[in-house]
Amino acid sequence: MRKPTFLIAARSYIILKGLDFLLKEIEDIEIKWVIADSNNLLSKIINEEPDFVILFSDLITSKNRNEFQKYFPDIVKTRLICLCQSSETGNLEKIYSDYIDLNEDKITIIRKLNRIIDIYLPKKSVPSKSSEISEREKNILRNVALGFTNKEIGEKLFISTHTVITHRKNITHKLGIKTISGLTVYAILNNIIAVEEISK
Amino acid sequence: MAELVHMNYLLVSVMNRFGIRLGFGDKSISQVCKEHSVNIDFFLEIVNSFHDKDYFPQKHLQGFSIQLIIDYLSKTHRYYLDEKIPEIEKLIDQMIIECYSHNEHAHFLKTFFIEYVNELISHIKKEDEKVFPYSINIENQFLNKKESENQYPTSSNYSIKEYLSEHNNIEEKLFDLKNIIIKYLPSPENQALCSKVLSDLFNLEKDINDHSRIEENVLIPKVKLMEEELSNRQKKT
Numbered sequence: 001m002r003k004p005t006f007l008i009a010a011r012s013y014i015i016l017k018g019l020d021f022l023l024k025e026i027e028d029i030e031i032k033w034v035i036a037d038s039n040n041l042l043s044k045i046i047n048e049e050p051d052f053v054i055l056f057s058d059l060i061t062s063k064n065r066n067e068f069q070k071y072f073p074d075i076v077k078t079r080l081i082c083l084c085q086s087s088e089t090g091n092l093e094k095i096y097s098d099y100i101d102l103n104e105d106k107i108t109i110i111r112k113l114n115r116i117i118d119i120y121l122p123k124k125s126v127p128s129k130s131s132e133i134s135e136r137e138k139n140i141l142r143n144v145a146l147g148f149t150n151k152e153i154g155e156k157l158f159i160s161t162h163t164v165i166t167h168r169k170n171i172t173h174k175l176g177i178k179t180i181s182g183l184t185v186y187a188i189l190n191n192i193i194a195v196e197e198i199s200k
Numbered sequence: 201m202a203e204l205v206h207m208n209y210l211l212v213s214v215m216n217r218f219g220i221r222l223g224f225g226d227k228s229i230s231q232v233c234k235e236h237s238v239n240i241d242f243f244l245e246i247v248n249s250f251h252d253k254d255y256f257p258q259k260h261l262q263g264f265s266i267q268l269i270i271d272y273l274s275k276t277h278r279y280y281l282d283e284k285i286p287e288i289e290k291l292i293d294q295m296i297i298e299c300y301s302h303n304e305h306a307h308f309l310k311t312f313f314i315e316y317v318n319e320l321i322s323h324i325k326k327e328d329e330k331v332f333p334y335s336i337n338i339e340n341q342f343l344n345k346k347e348s349e350n351q352y353p354t355s356s357n358y359s360i361k362e363y364l365s366e367h368n369n370i371e372e373k374l375f376d377l378k379n380i381i382i383k384y385l386p387s388p389e390n391q392a393l394c395s396k397v398l399s400d401l402f403n404l405e406k407d408i409n410d411h412s413r414i415e416e417n418v419l420i421p422k423v424k425l426m427e428e429e430l431s432n433r434q435k436k437t
Contacts (some may be wrong), residue, residue: 128341178382181248182376188305189384195305 004121007048008033009041010056010083019054019083029117042067046192051121054100057084059095068095075123079120133174138192140167141172144180146197201232208251210403217275218243242268246423249408259419264425266339269419270332276411277324284404285317291397297390306385309377316373323366327415331363342426363420366414374405 008019016033023031034044041066045053060068072080072095079097079104082088086103098116102110133141143153150168154161177183189192201224204211213224218238233240242264249256261269292313300306378401381394388394 026267064389147361176379177376178372179376181315182373183310185308185380188308189303189380 003028003030004052004117005030006032006052007045007050007053009053009059011037011058012056013086015056015083022109024115026104026113029192039064042071044078046071049076049078050078051077051082052081052116054081054083058083059087060095065093074099079116083114104153133171136170137167137174140164141171141183141187142169142193144168145193146183201227203231204229210406211247211251213279213407214247214250217279239264239268242272246272246414249413250407252411256413256417258417258423261414262422266335266422267417269414269422270336272414274328274332276407277328280404280408281324284388284400284407285320288397288400288404289313289317291393291400293395295388295390295393298390300385301332301389302381309380309385312373312377312380316377318368319366319370319373319412323370326363333418338423338426341430350392364416367416368376371405371409371412374401374406374408377401378405 006023008023008031010015010016010019020031020033023029032039041059043054046129048190055077068080072078080095082092082096082099083102084092084099086101089099089101092099097120098112099111104112139157140153148156150161150164154164155179157164163181172178175183175186184193184198188195188198201220203223205215215221218233219236220232220238224232225237229244230240232238233243245257245264247262249261292310295308296306378398381398381401
């Protein structure tokens with residue numbers, strides 16, 4: 001699945017760097033950042049369509065407020081998240097989908113961001129990555145360890161070379177072992193082949 | 201200089217490649233480098249890029265002479281072959297006896313390791329015997345600025361592409377070796393020994409990655425540029 005993308009924007013380098021640092025704690029997201037002057041911010045968001053924009057509250061001013069209201073929160077799919085002081089949280093602009101309180105501690109902010117991601121980008125159920133390999137895969141693995149080529153294995157098991165390759169990809173993915181010699185050691189350790197067979 | 205080691209003790213082995221040994225008291229980096237006639241700019245770039253993988257001044261590193269870069273790379277080769285690999289091999293022997301005494305197949309770990317080492321050795325040999333001399337030759341021709349009588353040899357039947365795929369394969373084997381120890385061998389009887397082996401393997405991997413990064417991103421592009429320049433000069437005449 002595609003990684004959620006974040007754009008972070010603020011006038012202050014220090015705030016940006018801090019946000020960047022914090023976001024890096026969240027797994028599997030993509031972060032871009034701009035030191036924004038408020039002029040080009042809107043066009044940048046609309047062009048790049050990130051999933052989320054975290055922006056410091058002072059970027060929305062009486063000058064550009066109307067422009068932003070044309071697009072958010074309904075027209076563009078990007079969600080705006082306001083980074084603001086505790087005192088401001090009572091009367092947030094309607095353009096924001098959510099906010100982060102500047103004074104919260106690290107864990108609270110990370111939890112909140114994770115929750116925001118879950119709400120707006122619900123994960124499709126990911127098939128659980130089981131490290132157990134199937135009987136079919138064991139059989140393929142056996143033949144790989146015995147030194148057969150993909151083509152030979154296909155002929156032996158009456159499947160196409162393409163299918164053999166797919167099985168091999170799955171095996172490597174499940175086991176985290178890429179090389180043939182590594183797979184062979186795995187097969188021996190797990191009694192998928194006997195030592196006598198390979199010494200032949 | 202001492203502060204450098206406090207910051208990252210793995211740099212000790214990098215220093216050794218420059219001929220610098222421990223025991224430098226309070227001398228500064230530049231003092232120590234001067235004493236050992238080490239190019240301080242080059243030393244700093246190598247140390248920095250080794251320490252921080254995000255720091256890689258490719259352009260700046262390419263500014264150093266091929267001779268200097270290759271000196272460092274070959275010393276690194278020696279370090280792998282003469283020190284690190286024999287050391288890990290001993291540990292793995294010991295580990296098979298002390299950690300997995302009940303597993304009759306554990307010795308295949310050794311077989312696998314040896315296979316990895318052989319691949320590494322033959323790759324290093326190719327570099328030492330073909331790639332490096334070739335690169336130095338190119339640099340000499342380049343610096344002499346005079347037309348060489350003979351055409352400079354083409355990459356001695358050894359294409360860069362093949363060279364890179366060997367790098368990948370060697371990296372993959374090391375990764376597999378680690379994963380087999382971490383995931384697929386039974387719980388070791390001697391946990392401390394097993395941790396030692398793993399941490400050695402991780403450090404070796406990091407070191408080799410840094411090494412291939414210099415080869416792939418500094419040495420090879422630099423040689424290619426010189427090749428082009430040389431062939432342009434030839435066309436002009």
